[in-house]
Amino acid sequence: MENRNFYNEILTEHNISPLHKHEIENPDIVLEGVNPSCGDDIFLKLKVKDGVIEDGGFVGDGCAISQASADIMLDQIIGMKAEDALKMGEIFMKMIKGEATEEEIESLDEASALRDIAHMPARVKCAVLAWHTLKEALGVDY
Ligand code: ZN
Numbered sequence: 296m297e298n299r300n301f302y303n304e305i306l307t308e309h310n311i312s313p314l315h316k317h318e319i320e321n322p323d324i325v326l327e328g329v330n331p332s333c334g335d336d337i338f339l340k341l342k343v344k345d346g347v348i349e350d351g352g353f354v355g356d357g358c359a360i361s362q363a364s365a366d367i368m369l370d371q372i373i374g375m376k377a378e379d380a381l382k383m384g385e386i387f388m389k390m391i392k393g394e395a396t397e398e399e400i401e402s403l404d405e406a407s408a409l410r411d412i413a414h415m416p417a418r419v420k421c422a423v424l425a426w427h428t429l430k431e432a433l434g435v436d437y
Contacts, residue, residue: 305408306363315369319352328428330420335361339428346377360418365425367405377433384426
């Protein structure tokens with residue numbers, strides 16, 4: 296139970312004071328991610344240089360889970376190699392499907408706060424929206 300409160304605290308914190316919900320200057324990539332079943336609609340903006348995510352931000356609207364997930368994701372991936380960020384995204388998807396090992400979940404750091412979503416099918420699309428958008432954003436060659 297203590298853990299559960301801890302996870303909720305992380306999500307609440309990212310909702311009340313998101314660190315990365317803002318425009319960034321001259322983004323290299325801008326991609327919209329939409330989850331019509333909930334009404335979540337975000338724009339992910341990234342600066343990528345030599346395969347490294349140098350900066351990023353998001354704007355848009357959505358439910359608490361979609362917004363917290365986007366903010367946590369950016370917290371984790373800024374400064375990361377794009378390929379490592381994509382790997383992290385894959386582990387995140389596995390966690391949400393309930394297929395990740397404890398070790399993998401731990402490697403997600405704060406993003407592991409969303410692990411309970413695995414038991415809430417209606418919220419899955421909210422939780423994965425940012426990661427899904429990231430994958431699409433980085434999937435292209437440039
Ligand atoms: Zn949502």
